[in-house]
Amino acid sequence: MxxxxxxxxxxxxxxxxxxxxxxxxxxxxxxxxxxxxxxxxxxxxxxxxxxxxxxxxxxxxxxxxxxxxxxxxxxxxxxxxxxxxxxxxxxxxxxxxxxxxxxxxxxxxxxxxxxxxxxxxxxxxxxxxxxxxxxxxxxxxxQLPEYRRRFLVRHLTQWLPIEVSEIAYFQADEGVTLFRTLTGQKYNIDYKLDELEAMLDPALFFRANRQFLTNINSIQQIHSYFNHKLKLTLQPAPSGEVLVSRERATEFKKWMGK
CATH class of the missing domain: 3.40.50.2300 (Response regulator)
Structure with a gap:
């Protein structure tokens, strides 16, 4: 043979x-x-x-x-x-x-x-x-899945391409979705967090809760919180606390430790 x-x-x-x-x-x-x-x-x-x-x-x-x-x-x-x-x-x-x-x-x-x-x-x-x-x-x-690499967002009279790697976190706030870059700029975006979660590399972004989808590079500190939750300190600082629920805390720790 x-x-x-x-x-x-x-x-x-x-x-x-x-x-x-x-x-x-x-x-x-x-x-x-x-x-x-x-x-x-x-x-x-x-x-x-x-x-x-x-x-x-x-x-x-x-x-x-x-x-x-x-x-x-x-x-x-x-x-x-x-x-x-x-x-x-x-x-x-x-x-x-x-x-x-x-x-x-x-x-x-x-x-x-x-x-x-x-x-x-x-x-x-x-x-x-x-x-x-x-x-x-x-x-x-x-085949490796293809994740979104950039977004085109409107700013005043311009359209700006923003690389996903530059985004610190996405936030849902009173029916509006926005994101902040690692350098602090804020932009609105026409997607819901559920849609964004499916577009983004799960090695880079984690759905902390219903309001936040965060880049691993924006997480500065992790604190224990009441009822086995976790409290995240993000940079730049968002409006409001960013908590990881007790149910997702274990998954979050594994994600951070990869």
Whole structure:
């Protein structure tokens, strides 16, 4: 069995090669490539391959790009560090995935799956057709969400672009939503906090309560408060107290500690 490994981590590639040899001495790793570019170049030489082990995240992009640049009709086993539960639905037909660090019993099961398919060649066309659908699903699953990077706000007779990273917090105040920048400027914005929360990177902004959505860089101090609440000191100082409810206090502490 001729195998290609597409893996940008040299240690992981060596480990996989060793495990394959231990499981089945007839497996021959004919080549190892570390990137989308080198994988495409190698596959375009039309090598005789029986199976490809393909890491999802490569040095120069995601392995899905390989399928866009050259036909891949060889059976593929994806390897990935993504959470098992996030991608378990993609274990369809004869295509398999292995969660890193790869375990020998799971690798052996993948090889057995390949052997079974070879005994049923009529199933191969189904496998090849399924690759496109699988790649699209995996791409959607692993793509990082795109968060809002700036807002265009009106100030007097001008429209000003304000980078999200410059915003200290958003505040809902008597039916109006406004925000303050880290340098103290105040602007109104035509979004509700619920809408803004969905637009913004949760690593940067936290919904403290119904009135405040705050940037982690604006938080100067955190104080214990009555009834297990937390009181935040923000810079620049807003009008009114900023409290994190008892129910959200634990989540807030985890968010601050990331």
């Amino acid at each position: 001729n195998v290609l490994i597409v893996e940008d981590e040299e240690l992981a590639a060596r480990r996989l090669t060793k495990m394959l040899a231990e499981i089945d001495p007839q497996v021959r790793v004919v080549h190892t490539v570390p990137s989308v570019e080198t994988a495409v170049a190698y596959l375009q030489t039309q090598p005789e391959l029986d199976l490809i082990f393909m890491d999802i995240e490569l040095a120069d992009g995601q392995s899905f790009e390989i399928f866009e640049q050259t036909p891949v009709t060889t059976l593929v086993v994806f390897t990935t560090s993504y959470d098992e539960y996030a991608i378990k639905a993609f274990k369809v037909n004869s295509i398999d995935y292995l969660l890193k660090p790869i375990k020998q019993p799971e690798l052996a099961a993948s090889l057995q799956k390949h052997h079974q398919l070879n005994r049923k060649p009529e199933a191969a066309p189904v496998q090849v057709v399924a690759i496109d659908a699988l790649v699209n699903q995996l791409r959607q699953q692993t």
